[in-house]
Amino acid sequence: MPQGTLRVYLGAAPGVGKTYDMLAEGHRRADRGTDVVVGFVEDYGRTLTRRMAEGLETVPRRTLTYRGSAFTEMDPDAVLARRPRLALVDELAHSNVPGSRHEKRWQDVEDFLAAGIDVISTVNIQHLESLNDVVEQITGIRQHETIPDEIVRRADQIEFVDMSAEALRRRMAHGNVYPPEKIDAALAHYFRAGNLTALREIALLWAADRVEEALLRYRRDHAIHEPWHTRERLLVALSGGPEGDTLIRRAKRIAARGAGGEFLAVHVRPGDGLAGSSPHLLADQRRLVEELGGTFHTVTGDEPARAILALAREVDATQIVVGATRRSRLKQLVRRGMDEILIEGSGDDIDVYVVTHAEAAHGRWLRRHTRTRESAPDDGSDGS
Template identity: 85%
Template sequence: MPHGSLRVYLGAAPGVGKTYDMLAEGRRRADRGTDVVIGFVEDYGRALTRKMAEGLETVPRRTMTYRGATFTEMDPDAVLTRHPEVALVDELAHTNVPGSRHEKRWQDIEDLLDAGIDVISTVNIQHLESLNDIVEQITGIRQQETVPDDVVRRADQIEFVDMSAEALRRRMSHGNIYPPEKVEAALAHYFRAGNLTALREIALLWAADRVEEALMRYRQDHDIHKPWHTRERLLVALSGGPEGDTLIRRAKRISARSAGGEFLAVHVQPSDGLTSASPQLLARQRELVAELGGSFHTVTGDDPAQAILSFARKVNATQIVVGATRRSRLKRLISRGFGEVLIEGSGDDIDVYVVTHAEAAHGRWLRHRRTHTQENDTAGS
């Protein structure tokens, strides 16, 4: 049996129109003759949302009692028995009432997908597990219901439902999101313009990462090795030497200059396991990378420069940051240095920045070899 496809409408905040758009898509498909049902939709009393649901078949909910209170949940068994072509299931991150088939609604959706039913769902950015702490810092509210990022990233389609902070606040003021008695408090707290702008920016960046994943898969499937510069991605090469802290901080500053820029750190481990790198320094630098929002990677290779270049193209890096050489003048006369090899092998699609640092031995000589290099760059050999 073919696996069902998942489409997710992603929003930065409640009220942007995710459920409305989900229902509109369901109606469009139904009008084309597709068998569409509502597995679960929560309209929160919003008239426009309720009207959009009219005409679509709704699978009856399951009524449950918990601690003396009555609740209604989606009945996944009923949806599976009905077995439509498409099921509309709102609120991907919802936590089910104890005693339900699964703890979380996204797990119910997995069952529908496994049964070959296509699912269209919704989720707000604040419910993604990886962003839970960040959203709490912005809004002062910790979301209790979350969904693993990977569940959303595995979706076949993610559609970002966008709305400016000003438009969303107007919608709130007009009573189109919350009941009148809740509007003033919402506008003064969670729905402050600054909060909404920050959440929207986070949602856009998260969605951009999803686009990057799709591009990565496309490049791999079509054997495309040349980087596609959809955003700035810096790769800082760490030798395990004391200059690493300087290089990491410089890479972070450079990446921060562009919207959505990011940085990765990589250390090349010889295949024989023998290395002069300090484990203590590498461990500290790994922690620093994490603190600054980067990711740390270790690759194996006997030619560090080629290993770095190969990894850079694999992750679609736009720039490589390396440190000025710590080799003596005599060694530089005998053979080419790590930075030189990187510059020559980077071609015209990756810029190489060579950073001078306190441990460099006459690093300025290498820095002038390429116009794209700049003062204070990544780890030498």
């Protein structure tokens, strides 16, 4: 039996219209002849959402008693028995009442998918497990209902339901999200403009990363080895020497100039296992990279330049930042430095910037690659 497909409407905050869009898609599918049922929808008394649910077959809910109170939940057994082509299931991160088939609603959805039923669901960014602490820092509210990121990441399709902070606050003020008695408190606390803007940015970045994962998977599946520069990505090469801190900070500043830019750091460990650099310096540089929002990579290879170029193409880097090689004039005559090998091997798709160690602290760059990029360092000043 073929696995069902999962489509998730992702939002930055309650009220952006995820459930409404899910129901609208259900109507479109039903109009085209698809067998659609509502497994569970929570309208929170929102008139427009309730109206959108009209006309769609709804599987009756199940009533459970817990601690002397009655609760209604989705009835997964009834949905499985009905076997629709498509089930609409709201609030993927919901925790079921004890005594239910599963602890979490996403587990019910996995049963539907295994049975060959397609599912459309909804989730807000604050319910993703990896972002729980970040959202609490921003809003002051800890979400107790969470879902593993991987469940959402492996959805066949994710649609980001976007709305500006100002538009959502207007929708809130007009009574389209919460009842009148809750509006003022919501606008003054969780739905402050700053909170909503931050949540929206987090959601956009998370969704962008998921899109990039799909792009990398596509390139891998189709044996496409040439970089597709969908965003600026800098790779800074660290030898483990004292110049590393300067290179890391410079790479971070260049990456920050472009929207969505990011940076990575790499240290090439000798293939013979012999330590060629200070482990204490490398440990400090790893911490600095992570503090600045980058990622640290260690690879093994006897030819550092080749290993760096291989990683640059693997991660789709647009630029490589490397410290100038300090060698005697005699060594320069008889053997090429790593910077020269990087420049030669980078081709037309990766820029290489070589920073002299003594000059780097004063903000002077030595440009060794002639190809021009909009985000490249200009006449020598990086704003520091």
